[in-house]
């Protein structure tokens with residue numbers, strides 16, 4: 001295995017502790033995302049891995065090759081075999097695309113093979129990889145923002161690095177371009193088979209692009225896993241809210257499961273017995289119109305449609321649970337959308353999160369609308 005491994009990384013600037021024992025890994029040939037809100041320490045970790053900053057303690061290695069260990073051992077950035085695609089303005093404006101891409105190719109690449117230099121062949125190879133064959137003679141100002149980022153990626157890939165890091169690479173692009181380029185970059189990295197780390201504060205970007213996600217908060221990795229694992233099984237309420245829309249309702253954990261307004265639900269968390277918060281995704285709340293349910297069906301809880309909001313490809317449906325004063329937000333693909341006032345039976349599919357104490361708090365860094373059950 002020669003993926004990236006970070007163990008116990010600590011870093012302070014003066015008296016300000018920024019990283020507090022970061023453990024993270026990206027398996028060889030995969031794309032990992034380092035995801036967290038602004039100021040949590042992502043750039044600091046990227047700079048430590050690239051060798052632009054020195055560790056206070058901990059280890060950074062690629063496979064068995066140690067790049068940095070504590071304050072003592074520090075391989076110089078140019079010897080690390082780590083490529084970085086910076087945020088924006090990444091290209092040298094006075095150099096052609098070919099010269100930009102060739103920038104990191106040292107002497108070894110001047111050797112001639114079959115009548116042309118390895119350098120020339122490599123430039124063509126990486127430009128083809130990023131879909132820019134024929135652009136070698138162009139100047140950066142002749143390219144769109146998306147094309148410039150693809151050249152920056154080609155430049156980082158050219159010297160065949162052991163690791164490539166992308167620092168918020170899509171930030172400067174308009175949203176319409178972003179998702180297309182993300183998908184292209186994902187494919188280029190997989191085709192190249194290079195180990196890569198995407199640094200971003202955008203949950204959707206991390207979840208849709210990476211093979212694995214490490215969630216950073218205040219200088220610590222709070223949770224790591226596949227995008228599906230961290231989205232479906234967040235480690236606390238704050239992480240749940242940061243990663244997507246949530247429904248939060250009060251509940252109590254007993255021997256049969258969590259008792260709450262939506263019935264007795266099965267928790268995946270190992271919460272303590274007693275009162276706390278049930279946290280789930282709106283798309284896990286399902287409902288049937290009461291007149292479609294057989295009279296003897298007693299699953300779910302009864303309620304009514306309190307409101308319906310058109311959301312393009314689906315609808316947001318607010319459901320009021322009978323006798324509890326609880327209103328929850330669900331999503332529905334029904335056409336036509338259910339009528340306001342319609343009687344329903346509400347069910348929850350799968351397991352839910354149940355958090356108590358500190359884990360139930362939101363930490364105030366969620367980026368998405370939170371729908372806490374209100375009273376109707």
Ligand SMILES: Nc1ncnc2c1ncn2[C@@H]1O[C@H](COP(=O)(O)OP(=O)(O)OP(=O)(O)O)[C@@H](O)[C@H]1O
Nearest residue numbers: 013016018036037038039040041042043044045201
């Ligand atoms: N050279 C430095 N000297 C002093 N403080 C620093 C230095 N670099 C970073 N910091 C501090 O470390 C903290 C983390 O910064 P960092 O840039 O790593 O966060 P980030 O998660 O990358 O944020 P962003 O997404 O906004 O770039 C911040 O409080 C920042 O002010």
